Amino acid sequence: MIADPLLNPATIELGSFFPQPPGTVWRALTDPDLLARWLLRPTGFAAVAGTRFRFTVPDSTSDEILCEVLEVQPARRLTHSWAYPRADYPARWILDWTLHPQGHGTRLLLLQTGFDLGDRRQKMARNAMERTWKRRLLPRLGEVIPH
Secondary structure (H helix, E strand, O other): OOOOOOOOOOOEEEEEEEOOOHHHHHHHHHOHHHHHHHOOOEEOOOOOOOOEEEEEOOOOOOOEEEEEEEEEEOOOEEEEEEEEOOOOOOEEEEEEEEEEEEOOEEEEEEEEEOOOOOOHHHHHHHHHHHHHHHHHHHHHHHHHOOO
């Protein structure tokens, strides 16, 4: 197998297809009640650039994730920061959700950036996050998207 020189190993890049239209998938990414069902319950979230919000992490030593909405293009793109300021080793990442119409459904692309692969902890966090998105969170997102 030949490695793609355009791929950044410090970036998580995952795509998923959902049979619902972009507006319906968008709702699952931006409705606080739906977010709570597949990701975490947000406090203070609005899909408006500049909005600061947080996710509370149950049973966690770092107990909250601080976020800021950086870019919004309704039903097309949502970009926000994701920071663990109280963790033993604080980290800050950017999550970029892009929705593309495909047939009667939606191709959703997630990019998570900001990992420092020179730091062993960050490398481990990147690999753990990729597995979590693939195996647990994106499948749960598919389960809560309204039909």
